[in-house]
Amino acid sequence: MDVDTVLSALAALAGSPRLMGLLLLAIPIGMFFGAVPGLGGKIGVVLLIPFVFGMDPVAGSVFLLAMHAVVHTGGSIPSILFGVPGTGPDAATVIDGFPMAQQGRAGRALGASLGASGLGGVVGALFLALMLPVLGPVVLSFSPAEFFLLAILGITFIATLSGDSLIKGVSVGLLGLMLAFVGADPQTGIDRYTFDLLFLSDGIDVITAVLAFFAVPEMIALGVRGGAISMVGRQAARYSFREVVDGMVDVFRHWGLSLRTSVIGAVVGMIPGLGGDAASWICYGHAVQSSKTPERFGKGAVEGVIAPETANNSKEGGSLLPTLFFGVPGSLGMAILLGAFVMLGVKPGPTLMLTGLDMVWIFIWTLVLANVIAVAIFLLCAPWFGLLSFVRGGLLIPFVLLLAMLGSYLGHGAWENLVLLAGLGTLGYFLRRYGWPRPPFVIGLVLGPIAENSLHKALAIWGPTFFLRPLSLLFIALIVASVAFYVVRGRRTKRSLLYDF
């Protein structure tokens, strides 16, 4: 990796009006696809492929990459303002981002998410750059055994996200896990819990579940309560440019967390098969665990916005690694990008390392610049977005519910998802009403299938001793540490409560 290649790539990118023009065009498109619930980056790439066909490889790739890189930056907008996740991985942002909007701090949440996205994207690109030389052995050491343990690690976070009652949290988490098993059994192909409905054969749609558990209950509650999303009056809240910038500075105030979650996100992105949702939830869980005051989470803790948003963007850089160098996509979105790369004439594979390194560096710089410029664009518009949280509920609720239904329907074009939305939404409302935590449900739902599939594969490949692999033992240690951490902290809190007498 010599400085010459690195800098000349930057010069090639920044110095070319055509490339920069494409980059600038791609950013609002990417943010749009992220912001409209149910669309997402994948559809964006698919729809843009006919337009880039015929472009030279570098230009086309820069365009698509830039678009894809900022999807989650845009996805945080509806998550924070309405509690409607723009994309699956943005669901974790809702947990703390939406309460912040309710407290009149939407601007700050948007600023934090913005800064986090930018930082995450840059770190992800850096990660890509640094990992280039050691890529092969690292990616190859992650096998189904490690996926399984990573998923279990994520599931242990259910405990930490349970708030004050472990029993409630675990129950909800187990409910999510149970619903995760609806669908075709990966080992036998037999449908489970599908009541002979083809619609359930693929399992419960995660986007629908997330919208049902977060967006719908919040809108119902808003209707019941009356008023606007922000429970604090406009005068009392200090929305302005200032607030947004404040939020961005928050990212650097918590620089340790921001950097850690960026790296975790990039690593998770690098491992093909885990998926984007896992990254944001694992990082959210980590933020809760590593905080000295975990009770604040779920009620508007800015770290709860920073952690998942860094992960969302850094995973893009990470998932480019296997995509470019093995031709194995790091995620579904990358699978589509891979097809686009091939079409454009970029040949992913080990030869790229040898002959196409300068192009890879242009890609890396594209990620960096796209994320930074997106921050700037977003920054200009953020205060106006923030205003939306002060709009009267009566005007907003139908709009948000429509967005939620759109998001639920668009994924599969199945009207049954709307029924599911209504049913799970009602359940979500009652969970909210009686103080039961909801994030554990999503964790169970998302990580359950990964855990099950990986477990079956690991058993098929190695038999019951699969966890004796060195990397697996490391993860087991992490799981034990995570649980121990939680238990010890719980005991310490109890002790301190006792001493309060």
Next chain:
Amino acid sequence: MRMLARAVLPGAVLALAGAAASADDFYRGRTLTYVVATKPGGNYDTYGRLIARYMQKHLGADKVVVRNIPGAGHIVGANFIHAAKPDGLTIGTFNTGLIYAQVLRRKGVKFDLRRMGWIGKASTESRVVVVKKGSVPATIDALRPKGEAAKVAVSGIGSAAYNDMALLRAALRLNVRLVPGFSGNEAEMSVLRGEVIGTIGSRSSLDDFVANGHGVFVLEIGGRARPGLPQARDLVRDDRDRALVALIESQGELGRLTAGPPGMPAARLAALRAAYGKAVTDPGLVAEARKRGLPLAPAVGDAVGRIVDDALNQPPETVALVASVMNVEVTTVTVRTGLLSVGARGRTVEFMSGDTRITSAVSGSRTRVRIGGKGADRRRLRAGMNCTIEFRPGGENESRAIDCKATGG
């Protein structure tokens, strides 16, 4: 088969173009809906969007809309196409593997591939088996180890790769253990990591893997013979095994099908076929496909329907064999007909199922027999009774339930 397709294609296009002239005006100002039975982004989606775009051009339609209707391994999309209004405005694409789904009467299948309006198919792809570079031996014998079974990574249960490998294992008497659940290129990663010895897939999807030096081709199923690479059909001896290999080959033969619902007016079907034929031979499409690495070997119209029919017309023994090989519980067939004869002590009954005369075993314990709505002993069954019989095809065709009307007198 390929030669036939190549000979038929230009002739078909010319003939259909004539017939289509009259239906040309129908599409002007109208929107064609092209259904893709997968989520956006995969190969079916890619082929579908490409073909849809060029069909619009050649049909003279105002617009073409690509609709993704994923679910249940293409079954939801195929059901949708089958049930669509047969006015020629809805067509679509789905996995050739649905042939298996129909043969095995999978639950939820609401389509009949025999009756669908076949428009064409876009590619022919042989299947190949690849083993990790460095395996000893670097031949198909790597999948016949003595002792512990060799592990092979395949995609989810019921998917094309899984089915192909399961049938291949039976046909070639391989000693392999299938590890399912790897989607997309994950199977190749697994081979790279050394967890499994190899995988199976379409030729184009595994070409890069081999070209990059990670794997070695050891067997091909379908396609033309290549030097140094054995064909599965040359390695099988008896009829049973040959039938299984033929079934796998037909899958590769019918790549990227396009079809419409049954009952479309002949003129419109002809117009669609003509447009399809022009679309897949359009130099623009061919260039785009080549650039995107999408192999093309098109065939139009009836030629496709004939291959589908052949693949679907499996004798009951093959159905049972395929079912057992794939560990699928075949669901039952229900007929309402008269009993042709009843065997001694009611242990067997004979009746017509469609055009086939079936002899079905009646179990004393497992078969539920009712006469006139009340539970009865099988010995009371008589020839000539009008009954609704639910039986499992294959083997003894054992009946699950026999409900007969009480005979008068």
